[in-house]
Amino acid sequence: MHKKISYISDNNPIKTFYLPKLEQAKTEYEILQTKFFEKNNHHLKKIEEKIQDLKNQNKKAKQKLAWKNHIALRKLLNIILVFLSIFIIGFIFAPIYRWNNKTTDAYDEEIKNMEAKLDELIAKEKIKLLKIFSLVSPYDLQTNILKKLGFKVDNKVDNNLLKVVSTRNHFENYIDIKKYTYDNFYFYNAYYTTINWDFIFYKNSKSVVKKFGGVSVATTVGGVRKQASPFVNIIQSIIYPTSYLTDLNFKVNKYVNVWERGIYETSSITKSIYELKSFNNNFKLEFNDKNLVKQFFNKEVQKNFLEFRKFEKKQLNNDVRLIKYQNILYTKRKIDDDTFINDTNWWVQNIISKNWMVSFEEVVKKLRQNIINNIEYILRSLTIIMLNKKALNQAENLDSKDFKTLKNNYVFNSIYLHKMLDFVEQKNDTKIYLKDIKVIKENKLKIFDFNIYGFNKTNKIDYVNQEGTIIDIPYQEFNLSFEKKLIYLIKDIKINNLQILTNKNNEYQNVKQLNKHCNRLINKWNIAINELKIDEKLNLKQLKKAIDFIDYLFNNYPYLNTFANIKIDENGLGLFINKPHELPEDFKKYNINNTSQELIEKWRNMSD
Structure with a gap:
């Protein structure tokens, strides 16, 4: 059974979808800015x-x-x-x-x-x-705006589909996956890490005096050091499942490149498939099947792509390229800053640390720019997919079971979004990535056991002999760093539609509507409340209870105050352990089940 996308009657999704949604996003941002910041x-x-x-x-x-x-x-x-x-x-x-x-x-x-x-x-x-700006993260602002645009979050994902993405080049781990439904189609907004190794060339030179034909001449001798270096990148990808031409693989390029040699043909030898010469001048395709790609890019679709390309060149600073692989259409881009992965507080810290003086207006302007640009990327990616109406057809979910990566979303999201865990004993100079993840279930308790990885750099000097002259070339060598981490997730200690957490490196705004007792504890334990999730009528009692519970944890289990961070939300109570090897007996893996039961009883006995 296929889903037919009925709402697109116009062949121009730029006017029917992209532009109105982008304007609405800007309006919704202004409303949230007034509510939370102004x-x-x-x-x-x-x-x-x-x-x-x-x-x-x-x-x-x-x-x-x-x-x-x-x-x-x-x-x-x-x-x-x-x-x-x-x-x-x-x-x-x-x-x-x-x-x-x-x-x-x-x-x-x-x-x-x-x-x-x-x-x-x-x-x-x-x-x-x-x-x-600690009141709410850009990530949550973005999610809220998308909801206002009509994009609803769906917690069921296609297991096989995301496995396809995870087998692509240089993939390491998902950071966050959100499935959205809109009208009668669905797509994924996914963030993941990749590692690429590339060479960096370090150069230096030295002035020397040499004799040429008995004459002393001053000259410069240069040397080069070629050093392999890792690049840990965060990639955003908009993934759209399609039931149209599932055997066709292609990539739309600005220029002809050899991509996945042996699977794809380059378009340079098949120019005759294009019905419009101008399409050939603007788009270069790499594909695996000439007949199928001709079917996908018929004359009408070529016109749509040309119209979009014209709009892209006129209105936008960069372009988005469409890729099809098996039963998915997707776009991807590298995230240059971590605005939508990290907690707002870290983002603002980064801005103010680079400037002697920065104003409220400057921070708001930067925040607005990044959030709108990010939503614009999602809208533009979907608009490109809409250029071929047949490609919008989707089969019913082949596998609607919870994907294990989505279950691990709690781990990835907490680490990248709120920095609940980080390197504490080893040096790290790159973005982190996660590996060796084990999930252990015990009654109402989940244990996430994993390693975080990164690379530390060491400044070194290479001595290069160039034409008999030794040249000192400073360079940086990267070596692997990793640390063991633990997360305990206790499901029966939770608060709905609300998020409260502690992080020892952040400053947080006090919550004015709470009593003096709660405000004192917020300041004492550096507690943050995600205000975007607060419903004052429904959650105020839960919020006060959660604050008192955190006070109980830190007072009765001093280890947690020293080496752990805490998050309580609809998923449960998360204990993020930065130094597992220093855990007291109560919190070691073989005892944590008993301790969790004691904590659950304490939570239940606390008055709402």
Whole structure:
């Protein structure tokens, strides 16, 4: 049985789907920005006004002090006196030199004090920014906006389908998979890691004197070090299952490349299949079957692709390429920053650490840009797929069972989105990836046992002999790092439509609607509440109960406060163990089942 996509009556999904959905996404973002960020901005605006006033005061004070004490003239005079001292005569003016120095030093100290006050105020502003933008992550904002656009999350996925993606080149592990349904079709928005090894060329040179025909000549000799280096990338892929021409594999390229040699033919030898010459000038195809690709890219579809290409060149900064492999159509791109994988707090920390001063408006602008760009990529990927209406036909899910990778979503999502676990004993200089995952089920308890991997870099020097000259070439060598991690997930300790977590590296905004007792515990244990998930009428009691429970855990199990982070949501209570080898007896794998039962009883006995 096939699903027919009925709502696309127009052959132009740019007008019927892409543009209206993108405008709606922008509107929905503005609503969320007002709800979560603008309401907390009034305190920050006062700080920013003080900063601007202090900058103006400092500027005027510097000018006044410099003019009053003739600072520029004194510094110039001292330079002249230093020069005259070479000829002994300058020593006569030593008292003047010392007096000038004393005056300019006092001026410099005064300026230093002014700047220290400004730095203190800017630091206060940065802390406030961290707190405001800790309320909700970009990832959750994006998910919420997609929901408003009509994309509903479906927790059932096709086992075989995602296995196909996971066998592609350089794949390491999924980070996050979300299945969305829209109207009567479905697709996946997936993030995963890949590892590529490539060569980096390190160069250096040295000036030497050589004799040529008895004449000494200065020349430069260069050397090169070729070093293999790993690149751990995060890839976003929009995956669309299709029942149309399942034996056809192709890739739409901007240029002709050899891709999967032996499986695909290049289009350079089959130009005759295109009915429109302009299509051949804009798109190059790599495919495995000439007749099937001709069937897919008929004249009408070629026109649609050309219209989209024209729009893409005019309106957009980059392009999205479509790939078909067996029964899936998909697009993919490398994520250059981790905005939609990491917790907002980490993202804002990264911005403010690179800038001496940053305003609320600058952070909001960057956040909006990244979220809208990310949603735009999803919409554009779907629009490309819609260019062939027959390709939109989908078979009923062949396998609607929970995919094991989706079950592991809890692990990947928590680590990449909230950084609940990271390297704590070994050095790591790249993005992390996960391997060796084992899932153990015991009653209401799940144990995730796995390793996180990365690469640490060491600065070294290679000595290259080039034309008899030894050249020192600094280079970086990467070596594998890994650490064992554990996650205990206790399903019976949960709160619905709400997320609360602790992370020792973050600053979090207090939740104003809670009582003083809860606010004190939030500050004490550095608790974060995902406000996007808060329904004040339904969840306030659950939220207070969860905060009290975290207080109980940290007070009664000190190890957790030192080496673990906690997350409570609809999945259950997650205990994220950074140092499994230092676990106390209560929390070792052979005892955790008993401990979890005790915790469940404690949770049940706490009043809602």
